[in-house]
Amino acid sequence: MNIVAVTSCPTGIAHTYMAAEALEQAARDAGHALSVETQGAAGAEPLDPAVIAAADAVIFAADVEVRDRERFAGKPTVTAPVKRAIQDAAGLVAEAVRAAEERSDTAPAPSGETAPLDTAPAPATKVTEGAGLGARLRQWLMTGVSYMIPFVAAGGILIALAFMLGGAEVAAKVNGGTFQGRTYEEITDLSALVEQAGYAGVLFKIGAIAFSMLVPILSGFIAYAMADRPGIAPGVVGGLLADAIGAGFLGGLVTGLAAGALVMAISRVKVPRALAGIMPVVVIPLVSCLVIGALVIIVIGQPIASAQQAMTDWLDGLKGANALLLGALLGLMMAFDMGGPVNKVAYTFGLAGLAAGNLTVMAAVMAAGMTPPIALALATVLRPKLFTPAERKAGEAAWLLGASFITEGAIPFAAADPLRVIPSLMAGSAVTGALSMQFAATSRAPHGGIWVIGLIGKPGLYVVALLAGIAVSAACVIAAKHVGRAVPAAASGAAAAEAPAPSERAATVA
Amino acid sequence: MTELITPDLVDLDLKAADRHEAARALAARLAAAGRVTDVEGFLADVRAREEQMPTGIEGGIGIPHARSAHVTAPSLAFGRSADGVDFGAADGPAHLIFLIAAPEGGGPEHMTILAALARRLVHESFKRSLATAPAPGAVVDLINREVIGT
Numbered sequence: 240m241n242i243v244a245v246t247s248c249p250t251g252i253a254h255t256y257m258a259a260e261a262l263e264q265a266a267r268d269a270g271h272a273l274s275v276e277t278q279g280a281a282g283a284e285p286l287d288p289a290v291i292a293a294a295d296a297v298i299f300a301a302d303v304e305v306r307d308r309e310r311f312a313g314k315p316t317v318t319a320p321v322k323r324a325i326q327d328a329a330g331l332v333a334e335a336v337r338a339a340e341e342r343s344d345t346a347p348a349p350s351g352e353t354a355p356l357d358t359a360p361a362p363a364t365k366v367t368e369g370a371g372l373g374a375r376l377r378q379w380l381m382t383g384v385s386y387m388i389p390f391v392a393a394g395g396i397l398i399a400l401a402f403m404l405g406g407a408e409v410a411a412k413v414n415g416g417t418f419q420g421r422t423y424e425e426i427t428d429l430s431a432l433v434e435q436a437g438y439a440g441v442l443f444k445i446g447a448i449a450f451s452m453l454v455p456i457l458s459g460f461i462a463y464a465m466a467d468r469p470g471i472a473p474g475v476v477g478g479l480l481a482d483a484i485g486a487g488f489l490g491g492l493v494t495g496l497a498a499g500a501l502v503m504a505i506s507r508v509k510v511p512r513a514l515a516g517i518m519p520v521v522v523i524p525l526v527s528c529l530v531i532g533a534l535v536i537i538v539i540g541q542p543i544a545s546a547q548q549a550m551t552d553w554l555d556g557l558k559g560a561n562a563l564l565l566g567a568l569l570g571l572m573m574a575f576d577m578g579g580p581v582n583k584v585a586y587t588f589g590l591a592g593l594a595a596g597n598l599t600v601m602a603a604v605m606a607a608g609m610t611p612p613i614a615l616a617l618a619t620v621l622r623p624k625l626f627t628p629a630e631r632k633a634g635e636a637a638w639l640l641g642a643s644f645i646t647e648g649a650i651p652f653a654a655a656d657p658l659r660v661i662p663s664l665m666a667g668s669a670v671t672g673a674l675s676m677q678f679a680a681t682s683r684a685p686h687g688g689i690w691v692i693g694l695i696g697k698p699g700l701y702v703v704a705l706l707a708g709i710a711v712s713a714a715c716v717i718a719a720k721h722v723g724r725a726v727p728a729a730a731s732g733a734a735a736a737e738a739p740a741p742s743e744r745a746a747t748v749a
Numbered sequence: 750m751t752e753l754i755t756p757d758l759v760d761l762d763l764k765a766a767d768r769h770e771a772a773r774a775l776a777a778r779l780a781a782a783g784r785v786t787d788v789e790g791f792l793a794d795v796r797a798r799e800e801q802m803p804t805g806i807e808g809g810i811g812i813p814h815a816r817s818a819h820v821t822a823p824s825l826a827f828g829r830s831a832d833g834v835d836f837g838a839a840d841g842p843a844h845l846i847f848l849i850a851a852p853e854g855g856g857p858e859h860m861t862i863l864a865a866l867a868r869r870l871v872h873e874s875f876k877r878s879l880a881t882a883p884a885p886g887a888v889v890d891l892i893n894r895e896v897i898g899t
Contacts (some may be wrong), residue, residue: 249798249801249802250798250814250815250816250851251816251860252814252816252849252851252860252863252864252867253804253812253814253849253863253867253870254804254812254867255864255867256863256864256865256866256867256868257806257812257867257868257870257871259868260867260868260869260870260871260872261871264871264872277864279860279864280816280851280860280863280864302802322802322806325806325807325871326806326807326808512818512853515797516797
């Protein structure tokens with residue numbers, strides 16, 4: 240078997256060459272031909288393009304960015320810290336051989352897209368396996384999503400349990416607000432939580448706190464996937480601010496990608512030696528957090544608020560319009576960003592209707608917010624191969640989250656593949672919203688989902704509206720997942736989404 | 750070009766409590782030989798590299814190293830420690846310690862020789878010979894023969 244390798248390390252005078260030698264030895268011992276390009280201080284002798292073309296597998300034993308890695312695009316790739324090549328070269332060579340064999344077992348990859356993640360020891364994060372930008376983007380997003388999913392599952396199920404045990408009023412009791420004509424104060428002193436909202440209130444609060452981390456974690460770990468540990472701080476800070484200005488998970492995607500790109504750019508800047516020591520400790524965190532934070536607050540914040548106001552005014556003007564159309568429109572808005580600014584406008588419109596005694600709008604809004612997670616859960620069961628293992632796990636929790644009107648259960652899917660998932664969800668939610676309005680179903684509860692079915696008028700037809708939207712969204716998602724790309728790495732059983740623990744990554748950062 | 754290593758850069762009985770002391774002891778030999786102009790500055794560069802990621806390699810090897818403006822010629826100082834010095838490798842302390850000093854603006858020809866040295870470090874026979882070399886002169890001969898081919 241023919242293998243090519245690239246080795247590199249920060250100083251470029253020791254590990255680069257030790258790794259090269261160790262890999263050559265190990266390959267010789269195992270009966271393979273291996274050529275190494277040492278990207279070190281002695282200058283890199285580039286690999287002959289013909290050698291690369293003939294290679295069955297690629298090993299990147301690199302602690303710094305591999306130069307010109309697009310030369311290796313589409314090849315089965317194994318990525319490891321340079322030290323691993325020194326200490327376990329034989330294992331790395333064996334992994335490369337396995338990667339090549341797995342590739343030849345499956346159909347040849349149509350592009351770089353399905354490439355190497357399945358065999359890399361630290362897949363979802365070190366995204367650089369010679370894949371195209373589209374594939375890398377997907378892997379960055381998937382890394383963020385995989386770290387976010389536990390927060391979605393834990394937070395969502397706790398909130399659902401709170402609704403089950405405490406009824407829909409538990410949210411109002413904890414966060415303050417009006418429910419069924421009774422007004423509650425927000426509980427700011429957590430020591431009074433049990434007394435004032437009961438144990439259901441405790442569950443709700445814990446769930447709400449977990450949910451408050453969705454966007455920061457998503458944003459932080461997208462940036463981490465792109466720029467390693469230095470990306471985490473600006474990513475998390477940007478995510479927190481995106482959450483604070485109500486930009487939702489789409490805002491988190493933007494801050495994560497922006498933070499990652501910014502840190503990548505900063506770390507490429509050549510700095511004077513005296514400054515180099517404080518770059519990772521002071522300069523990069525400071526500059527990146529400042530820039531991303533200012534971007535969110537100054538550049539993104541105001542337009543989002545204005546757009547929300549404009550949408551609210553527009554919806555107000557539609558009050559007398561055709562119920563079917565209004566329902567469809569609210570459905571589209573609910574599913575667009577799942578807790579983001581557009582969703583919030585629709586939800587607030589529902590709340591305003593509720594306060595004014597118009598119960599049909601609230602019912603349509605709630606129904607349209609329930610379909611996305613359930614539709615995705617259904618899709619993961621019907622076509623598991625279309626989803627990564629992490630997504631399938633998220634699907635298990637999504638049943639309960641959807642049933643409880645916790646639309647956030649759909650975020651892991653939407654964040655990982657927004658262009659396919661979001662339109663599909665909008666289609667189904669539009670159907671549900673329109674049908675709910677058409678049936679004139681009503682809801683006297685602003686949240687709670689299926690657990691407040693006792694407060695729903697025409698519950699039978701309401702469920703019909705839900706099922707119709709779920710069917711539409713699930714069908715659209717499955718169809719869309721077939722468009723434009725091969726089945727993801729999940730098909731080969733790869734843990735593409737299982738991002739490695741930060742400690743494993745630590746070694747490759749240095 | 751100056752030799753990579755000379756007998757006065759070899760310490761076959763290195764006594765050091767930790768890796769910083771080990772680097773200091775070997776750096777002092779480089780300074781005495783005029784290969785390092787500023788021991789403190791050079792050690793700061795070595796420490797900066799060490800803090801990025803420990804340079805211990807499994808099999809009892811420590812390779813503190815740096816490219817530094819305070820280095821005049823590519824150099825190797827070698828220390829052998831019976832007790833071992835922790836260089837952060839997973840399997841225990843390092844018994845063979847190589848302090849590699851590269852000049853900051855060193856051209857490719859300087860680096861090539863250090864690259865050749867680094868490549869030899871992963872060879873079992875090379876490590877075994879160094880572990881049992883009876884005298885500094887034998888270490889120098891071995892390295893010159895294996896690395897430079899003279």
